[in-house]
Amino acid sequence: MRLGGMHEACGVAGAVTPGRQAARPVFFGLFALQHRGQEAAGIASSDGRAAYIHKGLGRVAQVFDEDNLRPLAGELAIGHNRYSTTGATQLRNAQPHLVETVLGPLAVAHNGNLTNARALRRELLEAGIGFSSGSDTEVILRLLALPAEGSEDPWIARIGRLMARAEGAYALVLLTREAIYALRDPWGFRPLVVGELEGGGWAAASESSALATMGARPAFEVEPGSVVRIDREGYRVHEVAAGRPRALCVFEYVYFARPDTVLAGREVHAVRRRLGAELAREAPADADVVVGVPDSATAHALGYAEAAGLPFAEGLIKNRYIGRTFIEPDDALRKTGVRLKYTPLASVLADRRVVLVDDSIVRGNTAGPLVRLLREAGAREVHLRVASPPVRHPCFMGLDMATHDELIAHRLELEAIRAHVGADSLAYLSHAGMLRAVGTRTGLCDACFSGRYPLAVEPAAPEEDALVGEG
Ligand code: SF4
Numbered sequence: 476m477r478l479g480g481m482h483e484a485c486g487v488a489g490a491v492t493p494g495r496q497a498a499r500p501v502f503f504g505l506f507a508l509q510h511r512g513q514e515a516a517g518i519a520s521s522d523g524r525a526a527y528i529h530k531g532l533g534r535v536a537q538v539f540d541e542d543n544l545r546p547l548a549g550e551l552a553i554g555h556n557r558y559s560t561t562g563a564t565q566l567r568n569a570q571p572h573l574v575e576t577v578l579g580p581l582a583v584a585h586n587g588n589l590t591n592a593r594a595l596r597r598e599l600l601e602a603g604i605g606f607s608s609g610s611d612t613e614v615i616l617r618l619l620a621l622p623a624e625g626s627e628d629p630w631i632a633r634i635g636r637l638m639a640r641a642e643g644a645y646a647l648v649l650l651t652r653e654a655i656y657a658l659r660d661p662w663g664f665r666p667l668v669v670g671e672l673e674g675g676g677w678a679a680a681s682e683s684s685a686l687a688t689m690g691a692r693p694a695f696e697v698e699p700g701s702v703v704r705i706d707r708e709g710y711r712v713h714e715v716a717a718g719r720p721r722a723l724c725v726f727e728y729v730y731f732a733r734p735d736t737v738l739a740g741r742e743v744h745a746v747r748r749r750l751g752a753e754l755a756r757e758a759p760a761d762a763d764v765v766v767g768v769p770d771s772a773t774a775h776a777l778g779y780a781e782a783a784g785l786p787f788a789e790g791l792i793k794n795r796y797i798g799r800t801f802i803e804p805d806d807a808l809r810k811t812g813v814r815l816k817y818t819p820l821a822s823v824l825a826d827r828r829v830v831l832v833d834d835s836i837v838r839g840n841t842a843g844p845l846v847r848l849l850r851e852a853g854a855r856e857v858h859l860r861v862a863s864p865p866v867r868h869p870c871f872m873g874l875d876m877a878t879h880d881e882l883i884a885h886r887l888e889l890e891a892i893r894a895h896v897g898a899d900s901l902a903y904l905s906h907a908g909m910l911r912a913v914g915t916r917t918g919l920c921d922a923c924f925s926g927r928y929p930l931a932v933e934p935a936a937p938e939e940d941a942l943v944g945e946g
Pocket residue numbers: 664723724725726727869870871872873874920921922923924
């Protein structure tokens with residue numbers, strides 16, 4: 476995560492562990508998915524009789540300890556790391572959301588953002604159904620709590636109705652009394668994978684890298700529009716709403732996902748190296764050294780350096796522990812901006828012509844201060860290279876950039892952006908170069924770069940601020 480930049484999508488995890496406590500692997504899954512959200516964390520579990528829940532504000536290690544993990548009893552559990560796409564940090568928006576239904580408890584953990592949440596919420600309110608939070612996840616929860624007909628498993632019938640009504644991005648794990656369900660929207664915007672746990676049982680997680688931390692071997696990706704029901708006996712896949720064009724978020728490759736995650740068969744680290752290599756071919760620079768913005772752009776910078784035949788060096792050191800705290804910096808500290816997070820290494824930078832590689836520029840608040848940091852450490856020239864195309868269009872599918880005006884590349888042309896950030900030169904990777912690096916021209920959402928949205932989107936009216944998207 477970069478200061479003032481784009482924030483991560485949420486992380487979800489679930490497990491069914493016959494004979495063992497499921498909340499424990501889910502805790503470790505959330506730990507591995509911490510990069511996808513740091514505002515709140517929570518776990519809900521079921522022992523077949525009752526449901527249990529604990530959630531709080533902050534990182535997983537701040538929210539959980541042995542004393543509050545132990546009471547989360549049962550062989551079924553789901554969990555969530557939250558980064559809200561809009562709205563303030565509030566405990567009532569922390570997930571999972573848990574309600575009692577006519578079929579017993581139902582808990583929901585959601586990664587994504589419904590593009591028609593307002594219309595669905597209005598419809599439910601008019602039907603007399605109340606809401607206790609501002610999150611679009613509660614819209615999902617209330618829809619799932621309503622009885623539906625049409626399948627021998629009543630939850631599959633309800634999920635079918637949800638998939639028929641909900642538009643947008645939703646990778647979900649659901650907890651019921653007897654089973655957990657892992658499902659992906661018909662476009663497959665956000666990733667979701669299933670793995671087999673050592674010692675028995677099954678796990679689901681936003682990213683394959685989390686499965687290893689949970690003690691699971693990756694088994695398969697949840698297909699867009701399908702539901703995986705997991706209980707003590709095993710799993711069963713239900714195709715509920717196939718047939719939409721696939722639209723995996725390309726930003727998962729560029730920035731969000733962990734480098735060791737595999738998405739649609741492609742390792743994210745390898746894709747990032749190729750993004751950097753494509754950028755070096757398209758936008759070479761007369762320079763002495765290549766520096767990446769840590770940690771998110773390190774692989775891109777390595778790829779750039781390899782393809783350009785230039786040395787790669789760590790010119791910026793990141794304070795990995797700054798994260799999100801509840802202690803606000805005072806005004807004087809806030810002015811130091813990126814200095815809280817990055818320190819330049821003078822021995823690498825002094826008197827050098829530096830290529831600074833970043834994965835993306837969204838709002839443009841970070842690049843300028845980083846260029847200044849490099850110059851203060853003695854860099855003679857700073858050539859900024861961005862390993863993705865200009866972000867000119869907002870995302871309505873779960874990322875923290877919902878208006879055109881927030882996006883620097885929407886407001887300014889290339890030369891004006893270069894002047895704004897104070898670099899000697901600036902170049903972005905082309906759209907074609909990005910797709911070459913990812914390795915496919917189809918099956919991706921690239922709307923924030925291209926403006927071509929895979930579904931109809933309705934920009935939020937400013938007065939309608941009650942709904943909170945779940946990164
Ligand atoms: S608009 Fe951009 S960030 Fe949003 S889902 Fe599509 S590719 Fe991802």
